[in-house]
Amino acid sequence: MDDFSSNKKVINREVYGNKGIAVIWKELSNEDYYSLEKEGLAIDRITLQKLFIHITGGEVK
Template sequence: MASRAPITIFDEPYIGLDAAGRQLFYDVLIDDYMENPRTIILSTHLIDEVSNLLEDVIILHKGTVKLEGNSEDIKNKAFYISGMKDRLESHISGKKVLNKEEFGRTMAVAVFDCISEKEKKAMETDDLSISTISLQQLFIFLTGGKMIKRGDINE
C-alpha cells in the first residue's frame, strides 16, 4: 500500500488478523484510496466482510470468470424467492435459477436475473417472499460450492 502503485494487489492480506485488525486494515485501505485513487485488486474469501468496499466484482472459479460487473448491479439481480410451488413456478419461468429446493408444496429458489418492480408486486400478490442474496451466497451458487442448511450439507 505504501508504494501507491497505480495497480495495488492484495491477496488475502488480513490472514491472521482478528475482526478488529481486519476492520482497521479496511479503514486504512479506504482512507489511503481516498487520498491516492488507484486500482486496487483484493483477492478474498471473506466476501461478505468486504462487500461494502467493492465497486466491481469478478468471481473466478477454476480459472474461468463466472461473473463480472458492478457490485451494486450484481446485488440488484440476486434474489431468494420462496412460497407455494404452484405460484412460484410461473414467476420464475425464463429466469436464471441458480438453486432450487422443494419442501412439500413449497419451494425456495435463488435467482440471478432482472426482476422488475411490476414482477415483484405480482410475486407479493401471490404471497411469495422475496429477499436479496449476499455476494458470498452468490459466489457459492456460481462456483458449485456446498451450502450448509439445517445441519446438513446440501450439494
C-alpha cells in the same frame, strides 16, 4: 414459484414439501414485484457466501 421463475435465470432451487426457495439471477422489475405480491410470494436476500456457492456449483462444508 414455478410460474414466476419460469422465464428467469434460476441459479438454485430448493423444495421443502409444498414450499420452495429459488435463487434468481436477475434484476426484478416493478411488474415482477407486483406478480410476487399477487402470488403471495416473498423476496429476500441471500448471503454472499451462498451466492458464490450457487454460482460455482460448490457445497457448504
